[in-house]
Amino acid sequence: MTADSTDAFDPLEILRELKWVGYVVVGALGRVIHGSGEVTDGVDIVPATNEANIRALEAALEELNARRRDGAPLDLERSLATQPVLDLVTDAGGLKIVPEPAGTRGFDDLRRDAHTEPLGSGLRPQVASIADHARMLAALNREQDREILRRVRRMVELDRGRSRGWTLER
16 A cells, blocks of 8 residues: 555554654644644654664654655655654655654653553553643744644643642533
8 A cells, every 4th residue: 555645544553653662742643632623644753863763763664664755765864863854654644753843852851741642452652741732832933833822722721720639610
């Protein structure tokens, strides 16, 4: 099966192939897992950049039949060192690899507050905290993200309130 951006998106298949890779889910899928009402057609990850993890990521990308959306050859190590976002298409849909998202210092920074989220079928990816999602959106400072950022900040407020024992009154 070959895929392009119009084929079906299967985020669980992408995450399943990444099972031996150290990464944190970010972007729209990360916010959806936290409960946002967004719709997405891709998975965005921030990988650990140590040598063993890069090798595991290369193997997973091969299994997913990953290729660059721009058609250039896929040289993972070089791309991670020189590009802010590596935009790939796989047989299961879009995959963006972001070594250091805006407003963060990369994997170790995001992993600190990430949550392990059970998605079924034994999948339990690390997902960046909703506060870190707000931080990344604010740092991007893009017009198209303003409404999403407003909603994500509200989710942060609700999450903090819940941790302080607030209850919703009817």
